[in-house]
Amino acid sequence: xxxxxxxxxGHYSLLVKMLRKLGYKKSGKAFKHPExxxxxxxxxxxxxxxxxxxxxxxxHMVDNGDALAILGNHELNAILYFTLDKTGKFxxxxxxxxxxxxxxxxxxxENDLVNLKDTVKWFRTLPLCxxxxxxxxxxxxxxxxxxxxxxxFRQGETKLKKKFLKAYIxxxxxxxxxxxxxxxxxxxxxxxxxxxxxxxxxxxxFRIKWWESLAGKTFxxxxxxxxxxxxxxxxxxxxxxxxxPYGINEPPVFFGHYCLENGHLVVQKNLCCVDRxxxxxxxxxxxxxxxxxxxxxxxxxxx
Numbered sequence: 001x002x003x004x005x006x007x008x009x010g011h012y013s014l015l016v017k018m019l020r021k022l023g024y025k026k027s028g029k030a031f032k033h034p035e036x037x038x039x040x041x042x043x044x045x046x047x048x049x050x051x052x053x054x055x056x057x058x059x060h061m062v063d064n065g066d067a068l069a070i071l072g073n074h075e076l077n078a079i080l081y082f083t084l085d086k087t088g089k090f091x092x093x094x095x096x097x098x099x100x101x102x103x104x105x106x107x108x109x110e111n112d113l114v115n116l117k118d119t120v121k122w123f124r125t126l127p128l129c130x131x132x133x134x135x136x137x138x139x140x141x142x143x144x145x146x147x148x149x150x151x152x153f154r155q156g157e158t159k160l161k162k163k164f165l166k167a168y169i170x171x172x173x174x175x176x177x178x179x180x181x182x183x184x185x186x187x188x189x190x191x192x193x194x195x196x197x198x199x200x201x202x203x204x205x206f207r208i209k210w211w212e213s214l215a216g217k218t219f220x221x222x223x224x225x226x227x228x229x230x231x232x233x234x235x236x237x238x239x240x241x242x243x244x245p246y247g248i249n250e251p252p253v254f255f256g257h258y259c260l261e262n263g264h265l266v267v268q269k270n271l272c273c274v275d276r277x278x279x280x281x282x283x284x285x286x287x288x289x290x291x292x293x294x295x296x297x298x299x300x301x302x303x
Contacts, residue, residue, distance in 0.1 A: 003301075004039045004137065005286045006256040006274030007072065008058075010048025010104065014284040015057065018303045022286065030060035039130070041256040042072020042139035042182070045105045047279050052108050055119055070130055072139040072256065073182040075123045078102060082120045083165065091165050124160040128181050135289060136253045140184035141210035143243060146177035184257055185210040185241060187222065197228035206230060207258065211246035211271055224267075225258030246271065252295055254287060269294045276302065
């Protein structure tokens with residue numbers, strides 16, 4: 001049985017409190033449960049105050065067999081930012097939009113670049129998603145077509161090899177599959193529709209409910225995890241993405257990423273977002289799964 005924890009973003013103290021609340025006991029440099037295993041859904045770095053401690057704890061638990069972990073978009077960004085290709089060039093150019101999210105992580109590792117390099121190499125050993133048959137784990141969105149595309153490029157490899165990273169940069173199909181898996185689906189607004197948030201900033205794209213058909217829905221109905229209000233206009237068929245809804249009889253999926261400060265986290269009887277937005281709410285979220293096919297809000301745990 002599993003305890004699935006959402007985005008941590010360097011909030012080590014909250015993670016330790018969560019582990020203790022769930023009955024995990026200190027074991028060496030990590031924590032252990034006699035009957036259960038922890039699953040981490042990605043986004044361990046950036047933003048928070050104790051990034052290195054967070055990574056070390058998760059890594060020890062995974063290495064000891066007491067936890068499973070997948071990549072979030074923040075770890076993928078770190079991989080691309082710090083990893084050199086075979087020609088000695090970085091996969092991502094060192095420009096502000098790639099560096100800015102990594103500032104706090106860089107600060108914690110500034111006097112220990114060897115450890116940082118080793119951490120990034122460890123990130124590359126983590127999967128982009130997990131299919132455990134009875135449950136599935138992903139950071140952004142579980143779309144069967146994308147999962148198949150990723151697996152076809154990985155060819156059974158357990159590590160994100162440089163060949164895969166190069167293909168991610170160069171191949172539009174793989175790029176789309178990976179991005180939607182770790183970041184979810186986004187819809188681009190029509191050019192004549194301008195949306196501004198409470199700060200007056202314009203937005204061209206917004207996150208959507210990847211598990212539903214958008215046919216006949218309004219922009220507001222389709223919105224998920226956005227911090228600005230979308231209009232109640234029906235989405236034009238021309239811009240609706242061709243995605244297959246996630247069936248209610250499919251295995252439960254647990255995901256993070258969406259920073260839901262408010263609203264239901266069990267969004268469908270077999271879908272649960274375990275991200276109550278720790279950065280803003282200072283609340284870490286977990287779901288205690290014990291084999292049920294129909295997910296229940298009562299099984300959510302908050303610290």
